[in-house]
Amino acid sequence: MKKTKTNLIGIESDKATLLAEKLNQLLANYSIFYQNTRGYHWNIKGEKFFELHVKFEELYNSLVLKIDEIAERILTLGFSPQHKYSVYNEESSIKESSQVSDGNKAVSNILDSFSVIISLQRELLELSEEAGDEGTNALMSDYLKEQEKLVWMYSAYAA
Secondary structure, three states, X not given: OOOOOEOOOOOEHHHHHHHHHHHHHHHHHHHHHHHHHHHHHHHOOOOOHHHHHHHHHHHHHHHHHHHHHHHHHHHHOOOOOOOXXXXXXXXXXXXXXXXXXXXXXXXXXXXXXXXXXXXXXXXXXXXXXXXXXXHHHHHHHHHHXXXXXXXXXXXXXXO
16 A cells, blocks of 8 residues: 655645645735725725725735735645735736725625635635645635625625
8 A cells, every 4th residue: 555645734745735735826815805905995985984994994904814824824734825916916816906995896896806715715625625634624614604704794785
């Protein structure tokens, strides 16, 4: 029987490599999403300013924590997280927003970004399950639970 090489936390090396690559892709998307949301927070105008300004700040504070957790998970798997915006721009499906001051446009962009993020996290959920990587699996599961509710809330606002 062939012995499979594992990393320091017991995950097969080839599966850990795939997980780290997908996590770096997720990291790129989160980083662009984060910066876009900061821009919405800074530039929002109109009658819903006070409401959206606070909501966008809550969102970017949540995103920055997840960025750190994802980077640390990549490190835990034995790899290096990307940290350059030039790489993020290439690897992210979420694109940089132009200056957005309209609340409805910002909310629409946020919902589009969540769609990308949630899809990637579902892929990671499957990959981590196949790899026996409970750490990544739990992280993705927690994110999905929280973000599905946020999608509902932002969708209700946009309706």
